[in-house]
Amino acid sequence: MIHLQQVSVVYPNGTRALSNVDLHIERGEFAFITGASGSGKSTLLALVYRDIAPTEGKVIVDGQDIAKLPPRRVPYLRRKVSVVFQDFRLLPDKTIWENVGFALDVLGASRREKHHKVPLTLELVGLSSKAEDYPRELSAGEQQRVCIARSLVNMPPVLLADEPTGNLDPDMSWEIVQLLADIAGQGTTVVMATHDKRIVDRMGRRVVQLVQGMMVRDAKEGGRYDAP
Amino acid sequence: MRLNTIEFLLQQSWEGVVRNGLVSLAAVANIAVALVVLGAIVLTGVNLQHMASLQAEAAVITVDLEDEADTAEIQAALLGRQQVKEAKFVGKDESLLKWAERIGLELPEPDPDRRVKLITELLGGNPLPDSLCVKPVDPQDIPAIAAEAKKIPGVAEVRYGEQVTEKLLTLARGTKISGLVMGLIMGAATLLIIGTTIRLTIYARRREIRIMQLVGATNWFIRIPFLLEGVFQGLAGALIAIIILLPAYSYAQGYIDRNLEFINLVYSTEVLAIFAFGLVACGLVFGAAGSALSLRRYLRVV
Ligand SMILES: Nc1ncnc2c1ncn2[C@@H]1O[C@H](COP(=O)(O)OP(=O)(O)OP(=O)(O)O)[C@@H](O)[C@H]1O
Ligand SMILES: [Mg+2]
Numbered sequence: 019m020i021h022l023q024q025v026s027v028v029y030p031n032g033t034r035a036l037s038n039v040d041l042h043i044e045r046g047e048f049a050f051i052t053g054a055s056g057s058g059k060s061t062l063l064a065l066v067y068r069d070i071a072p073t074e075g076k077v078i079v080d081g082q083d084i085a086k087l088p089p090r091r092v093p094y095l096r097r098k099v100s101v102v103f104q105d106f107r108l109l110p111d112k113t114i115w116e117n118v119g120f121a122l123d124v125l126g127a128s129r130r131e132k133h134h135k136v137p138l139t140l141e142l143v144g145l146s147s148k149a150e151d152y153p154r155e156l157s158a159g160e161q162q163r164v165c166i167a168r169s170l171v172n173m174p175p176v177l178l179a180d181e182p183t184g185n186l187d188p189d190m191s192w193e194i195v196q197l198l199a200d201i202a203g204q205g206t207t208v209v210m211a212t213h214d215k216r217i218v219d220r221m222g223r224r225v226v227q228l229v230q231g232m233m234v235r236d237a238k239e240g241g242r243y244d245a246p
Numbered sequence: 247m248r249l250n251t252i253e254f255l256l257q258q259s260w261e262g263v264v265r266n267g268l269v270s271l272a273a274v275a276n277i278a279v280a281l282v283v284l285g286a287i288v289l290t291g292v293n294l295q296h297m298a299s300l301q302a303e304a305a306v307i308t309v310d311l312e313d314e315a316d317t318a319e320i321q322a323a324l325l326g327r328q329q330v331k332e333a334k335f336v337g338k339d340e341s342l343l344k345w346a347e348r349i350g351l352e353l354p355e356p357d358p359d360r361r362v363k364l365i366t367e368l369l370g371g372n373p374l375p376d377s378l379c380v381k382p383v384d385p386q387d388i389p390a391i392a393a394e395a396k397k398i399p400g401v402a403e404v405r406y407g408e409q410v411t412e413k414l415l416t417l418a419r420g421t422k423i424s425g426l427v428m429g430l431i432m433g434a435a436t437l438l439i440i441g442t443t444i445r446l447t448i449y450a451r452r453r454e455i456r457i458m459q460l461v462g463a464t465n466w467f468i469r470i471p472f473l474l475e476g477v478f479q480g481l482a483g484a485l486i487a488i489i490i491l492l493p494a495y496s497y498a499q500g501y502i503d504r505n506l507e508f509i510n511l512v513y514s515t516e517v518l519a520i521f522a523f524g525l526v527a528c529g530l531v532f533g534a535a536g537s538a539l540s541l542r543r544y545l546r547v548v
Contacts, residue, residue, distance in 0.1 A: 067460070089465075096462035107457055124463035129250040168461070 277483025315400030440536025480533020
């Protein structure tokens with residue numbers, strides 16, 4: 019589903035954020051990207067949703083090399099690859115229902131489609147009862163679940179999460195990661211960048227570790243945060 | 247496009263107008279003022295042109311002939327020019343009759359021939375020459391035709407009502423030019439202020455825009471609400487301009503009709519409808535252009 023081949027990224031200011039990364043993630047897989055701050059986790063994800071282009075190498079998503087994707091095609095890639103961030107990015111003057119529906123509105127969905135998909139997605143993330151509330155009335159964990167619902171509502175095959183638990187306490191973090199694992203279980207490819215050691219160890223899933231932009235470890239099933 | 251989508255786009259743009267409150271209002275007022283000024287200039291120009299053409303329709307060149315001139319040849323020479331529509335021969339007797347009528351000479355004779363004879367006797371001869379009455383295709387060419395006619399052998403004198411027509415035409419031309427200049431200045435100011443409101447909206451909406459880009463909205467989809475916002479403002483300004491201009495014009499027209507009978511203002515519903523339509527079109531174009539410029543500069547597309 020996601021294939022990085024000999025990818026390097028050098029930012030315009032000269033910072034080398036990734037060096038010769040080779041990474042292959044299959045459909046329906048759940049993978050952690052770990053590494054210290056500044057190791058290139060966000061940069062790696064940004065390549066996949068085409069917020070940046072690689073300086074060298076190929077980035078293949080769903081069979082398509084997106085390294086040279088023309089700008090007008092980027093929106094169509096984003097419909098297949100959605101992103102969840104640490105800071106939720108909800109619209110404060112819209113209800114939870116509207117926040118999730120917004121993602122469908124901007125894709126030109128019909129009202130009927132919206133009324134079908136939004137409740138289903140809210141149920142998936144366990145927020146059906148909060149549909150009419152506003153973001154400020156929700157806990158941080160709940161807000162993150164709204165953000166995940168918004169990313170999922172148009173049923174993308176790939177979900178990227180950049181430190182989705184960064185602002186959450188351990189219990190809430192665990193809930194969110196469980197939710198992401200469930201989503202992966204239903205066939206969505208999920209890639210999560212994190213430096214939450216406890217979560218990574220407790221989950222025991224695939225772990226890709228970056229050190230200063232280089233991929234130093236790719237532990238398949240049963241991965242731990244620290245190298246054994 | 248789906249109903250839901252149209253509703254969404256309209257709502258987004260309306261929110262932009264409302265959110266910017268006073269600035270939107272300023273933009274609308276600016277457009278209204280610009281269009282009122284432009285509209286007034288256009289109406290003035292149209293009327294000057296109209297008056298000039300009324301004048302021009304009546305405008306002719308009188309070419310007086312020498313006694314032994316070859317009338318047919320001069321007539322042919324004049325008609326040979328493209329600018330000349332008609333060159334009618336007017337005999338000296340006919341001119342004499344017209345002159346007599348004009349000065350209000352009271353004659354007991356009803357028969358034209360006898361009248362001519364009577365006046366000639368009275369004056370001891372007919373002092374008027376034979377002449378050609380020349381009508382131009384375009385009244386603008388009158389001075390040129392007159393100058394040419396003077397050069398033809400056998401032509402004694404050339405006369406035309408130069409003052410009024412020429413002045414009106416000059417005035418109409420001047421109005422057109424000043425209208426253009428004002429239009430450019432006002433247009434630039436309008437683009438600037440609409441651009442500013444759109445820029446504010448882009449700023450206020452930056453989070454929303456980012457989310458839209460992340461969930462895969464196309465660039466056009468993201469731009470449309472901003473364009474519509476500019477268009478809303480343009481249309482509102484145009485409506486205000488129409489509400490101010492049309493009644494004012496109708497009032498002026500009534501006043502002039504009553505007090506200055508020799509001036510005839512254009513007042514056909516058709517012309518005014520076209521005029522109103524033009525204002526709306528201007529508002530629309532300015533609104534869309536203002537926001538388009540701002541979008542180009544300030545909206546970072548993917
Ligand atoms: N837009 C940018 N321009 C220049 N350098 C950048 C830019 N974004 C990131 N970098 C640099 O690239 C390197 C990798 O950054 P990145 O954000 O990918 O790290 P990260 O692993 O996500 O860190 P964190 O855990 O703090 O989020 C860092 O050295 C960072 O300073
Ligand atoms: Mg990061």
